[in-house]
Amino acid sequence: MSGLFAVFKKELCDHFSSYRFVILFALIAMVSFITSYMAGIHMKENLEALAKTRFPFLMLFSSPGALFSMIQFVAFFGPLIGLILGFDSINRERAQGTLVKLVSQPIYRDAVINGKFLAGVATISVLLTSIVLVISGFGLALVGVVPGIEEIWRLLVYLLISIFYISFWLGISILFSIFFKGIATSALASVALWIFLSFFISLGAEVAANAVAPADSQNQTKPEIIVKNMRIKETVSLISPMVLYSKATEIIIDPMRKTTGSIIMMGPMEELLSSRFQNPLTLGQSMIVVFPHMTALIAITLICFAISYLVFLKQEIRT
Amino acid sequence: MDADTIIETVNLTKKYNQYEAVSNLNLKVKEGEIFGFLGPNGAGKTTTLLMLLGLSQPSGGSVKICGLDPLRKAKEVKRIVGYLPENVGFYEDLDAVQSLEYVASLNGIQKNKTEEKINELLELVGLVQDAHKKVGAFSRGMKQRLGIAEVLIKEPSILFLDELTLGLDPEGALRLIDLIHSLNQDKKITVLLCSHNLHQVQRISNRVGIMINGKMVAEGTITSLAKEKFGVGEKEYSLEEIYMEYFQEV
Numbered sequence: 304m305s306g307l308f309a310v311f312k313k314e315l316c317d318h319f320s321s322y323r324f325v326i327l328f329a330l331i332a333m334v335s336f337i338t339s340y341m342a343g344i345h346m347k348e349n350l351e352a353l354a355k356t357r358f359p360f361l362m363l364f365s366s367p368g369a370l371f372s373m374i375q376f377v378a379f380f381g382p383l384i385g386l387i388l389g390f391d392s393i394n395r396e397r398a399q400g401t402l403v404k405l406v407s408q409p410i411y412r413d414a415v416i417n418g419k420f421l422a423g424v425a426t427i428s429v430l431l432t433s434i435v436l437v438i439s440g441f442g443l444a445l446v447g448v449v450p451g452i453e454e455i456w457r458l459l460v461y462l463l464i465s466i467f468y469i470s471f472w473l474g475i476s477i478l479f480s481i482f483f484k485g486i487a488t489s490a491l492a493s494v495a496l497w498i499f500l501s502f503f504i505s506l507g508a509e510v511a512a513n514a515v516a517p518a519d520s521q522n523q524t525k526p527e528i529i530v531k532n533m534r535i536k537e538t539v540s541l542i543s544p545m546v547l548y549s550k551a552t553e554i555i556i557d558p559m560r561k562t563t564g565s566i567i568m569m570g571p572m573e574e575l576l577s578s579r580f581q582n583p584l585t586l587g588q589s590m591i592v593v594f595p596h597m598t599a600l601i602a603i604t605l606i607c608f609a610i611s612y613l614v615f616l617k618q619e620i621r622t
Numbered sequence: 623m624d625a626d627t628i629i630e631t632v633n634l635t636k637k638y639n640q641y642e643a644v645s646n647l648n649l650k651v652k653e654g655e656i657f658g659f660l661g662p663n664g665a666g667k668t669t670t671l672l673m674l675l676g677l678s679q680p681s682g683g684s685v686k687i688c689g690l691d692p693l694r695k696a697k698e699v700k701r702i703v704g705y706l707p708e709n710v711g712f713y714e715d716l717d718a719v720q721s722l723e724y725v726a727s728l729n730g731i732q733k734n735k736t737e738e739k740i741n742e743l744l745e746l747v748g749l750v751q752d753a754h755k756k757v758g759a760f761s762r763g764m765k766q767r768l769g770i771a772e773v774l775i776k777e778p779s780i781l782f783l784d785e786l787t788l789g790l791d792p793e794g795a796l797r798l799i800d801l802i803h804s805l806n807q808d809k810k811i812t813v814l815l816c817s818h819n820l821h822q823v824q825r826i827s828n829r830v831g832i833m834i835n836g837k838m839v840a841e842g843t844i845t846s847l848a849k850e851k852f853g854v855g856e857k858e859y860s861l862e863e864i865y866m867e868y869f870q871e872v
């Protein structure tokens with residue numbers, strides 16, 4: 304354990320003292336601050352409507368400011384934190400000749416990759432927690448609404464999902480840093496995968512849905528075809544971690560939302576239930592709704608790390 | 623394994639696809655000796671060192687370090703072996719003390735003992751004045767000396783030194799070679815020294831092994847190898863002459 308702790312400590316120090324982290328933190332903090340400020344201003348202007356809302360505090364995170372909400376911002380740009388923290392973690396050690404020095408110390412080889420991954424996760428946790436705390440404090444001052452216990456719990460779950468989501472991207476970047484010798488290559492590959500999974504999957508989902516069940520907006524299409532089209536689109540888009548994350552966090556942060564699907568996709572019973580019961584979901588109920596999404600996110604994060612782990616342990620050490 | 627044999631390989635082989643980097647290597651190094659491991663570039667010396675440390679898996683044969691299998695008892699072997707690679711890397715943003723502290727923490731050395739050990743080692747390698755200088759600003763010779771301090775912090779009983787004096791000026795190289803010799807004499811550390819500088823190897827080695835194309839073509843004391851190649855005579859042959867004779871033969 305001493306080896307793991309030593310690597311973890313060193314990596315954590317490196318992350319916190321690097322310009323890369325400081326710049327990233329400043330950028331994300333600034334955007335989050337602006338987003339929540341805009342959301343706060345918007346809430347202040349609509350105080351009357353706000354009075355009717357059961358969970359006004361959570362709106363700081365879910366309501367869009369000028370462009371996007373805090374949730375949308377983390378969904379789009381959060382992966383960059385993971386990628387930036389891990390894209391050179393192993394190949395830089397290899398390039399500067401410190402990897403062989405590390406593994407020739409009396410530590411298990413997995414201490415290197417475990418230490419690096421855990422340090423990355425710790426950095427992500429610190430970064431996200433501090434941003435959520437800053438926004439919360441800022442929201443308290445700006446809107447003057449104190450969060451309830453339910454809201455605090457929901458924020459904690461949101462934080463946990465966000466940490467797993469960004470850790471998935473950290474795992475991807477560490478995996479590429481093991482696969483590719485060149486630091487630039489691993490950075491490029493990580494960014495390419497991020498763009499593909501975050502932006503192109505939705506296009507691909509549209510193409511796949513239209514190929515299987517063409518729904519033409521000009522002509523009248525049968526409702527079954529539209530539903531089929533939507534279902535295919537939603538299913539294919541779930542390949543994207545960003546979609547998984549967005550759906551999971553939207554439900555957690557907004558207790559009034561009762562389904563991850565669109566209204567068109569609702570079955571008759573579901574429609575009846577949502578029209579009859581206007582009360583918000585409890586946290587437990589919200590978690591049940593997004594349980595598949597949360598499980599999938601945690602699973603892909605662990606699978607990604609497990610692949611990195613195996614590849615690293617199997618790799619031949621050369622000087 | 624003999625009682626005084628500390629490193630032993632039996633038919634040690636390493637293949638990369640069809641290429642045989644090390645072929646049926648049988649090597650015995652006795653406790654307390656300095657063994658000069660010679661050979662041209664690509665002969666398989668570094669690959670052998672990596673297999674001895676358990677960092678590379680042999681394709682065939684076996685290795686024993688102090689009676690331990692480096693693959694099964696990797697941690698134990700790495701605790702008694704200090705390895706200084708040919709192109710040793712450093713975290714250039716750390717200073718000498720921080721580098722040594724990191725290596726000490728990797729070795730599980732207690733914090734209260736670390737400071738004393740670091741001061742002692744910096745004194746030994748002559749880096750006291752530069753203790754708080756960033757490693758990035760170190761010359762190659764200083765880096766090599768820091769590298770030696772790093773491998774000595776765990777108090778190893780065996781040292782693997784790969785091209786220790788490569789790229790150093792003659793005076794710096796001589797200082798390092800003398801340091802290794804004194805470590806061997808004072809602390810009875812067994813040294814496996816890979817080098818192209820035959821003059822330096824001859825100066826401190828008890829025995830040498832010549833490896834060419836993955837095969838050990840000669841092994842013994844310099845006198846015995848000279849006798850084998852040139853017979854008994856008045857002339858004292860240098861290691862360079864002996865090495866070239868073997869090299870041309872292969």
